[in-house]
Amino acid sequence: MKTFDEYVALAGEAHGHICAGQILGLRMAVYGMELLGIEDPGGKDRKRVVTFVEIDRCATDAIPIVTGCRLGKRALKFRDFGKMAATFCDLSNGRAVRIAALESSKQRAREMYPEMANKNQQQMRAYREMTTDELFCVQWVRVQLGPEDFPGYKGERHICAECGEGISFERQVTQAGRVLCRGCAGERYYE
Ligand SMILES: [Zn+2]
Numbered sequence: 576m577k578t579f580d581e582y583v584a585l586a587g588e589a590h591g592h593i594c595a596g597q598i599l600g601l602r603m604a605v606y607g608m609e610l611l612g613i614e615d616p617g618g619k620d621r622k623r624v625v626t627f628v629e630i631d632r633c634a635t636d637a638i639p640i641v642t643g644c645r646l647g648k649r650a651l652k653f654r655d656f657g658k659m660a661a662t663f664c665d666l667s668n669g670r671a672v673r674i675a676a677l678e679s680s681k682q683r684a685r686e687m688y689p690e691m692a693n694k695n696q697q698q699m700r701a702y703r704e705m706t707t708d709e710l711f712c713v714q715w716v717r718v719q720l721g722p723e724d725f726p727g728y729k730g731e732r733h734i735c736a737e738c739g740e741g742i743s744f745e746r747q748v749t750q751a752g753r754v755l756c757r758g759c760a761g762e763r764y765y766e
């Protein structure tokens with residue numbers, strides 16, 4: 576693991592600025608690695624971790640800086656729940672831990688640095704210093720991951736009977752005997 580300051584510098588470069596969300600995401604990911612006993616997520620343990628994130632905000636950009644998990648490597652999974660939470664999975668033993676930021680952490684930041692008028696500055700400072708108990712709620716969980724969830728999965732490619740587009744990774748849906756993509760099956764996010 577790198578030092579926290581090294582992670583902050585890398586996160587700032589990748590995200591374009593340093594903000595309270597970045598600090599929170601870094602703390603979350605470092606804590607996740609600690610709880611799982613993963614010492615070198617960017618190096619020798621880099622194929623050991625899959626991370627699920629539940630929000631697309633600043634913190635989400637910071638998490639891969641620590642875990643090395645990237646969307647394009649299928650090691651970062653996005654679930655749009657709008658929650659400041661992430662689950663870190665250790666593929667070597669099936670252990671997984673979900674870490675959620677506590678709502679009370681914002682109030683705690685106000686209590687710690689009431690003299691700081693800038694909320695982002697106040698939270699950035701406080702989130703660095705707060706204990707993990709003050710920042711996070713932790714649950715040990717089980718995450719079902721199939722072979723189709725990993726990089727390099729060589730499964731059959733399916734063709735949607737409606738739009739004709741190819742579908743990888745067993746993400747097709749069968750409706751009334753027809754093989755459809757998730758869009759044509761009713762999950763379309765565009766019109
Ligand atoms: Zn930010």
Ligand SMILES: [Zn+2]
Nearest residue numbers: 735738756759
């Ligand atoms: Zn389709």
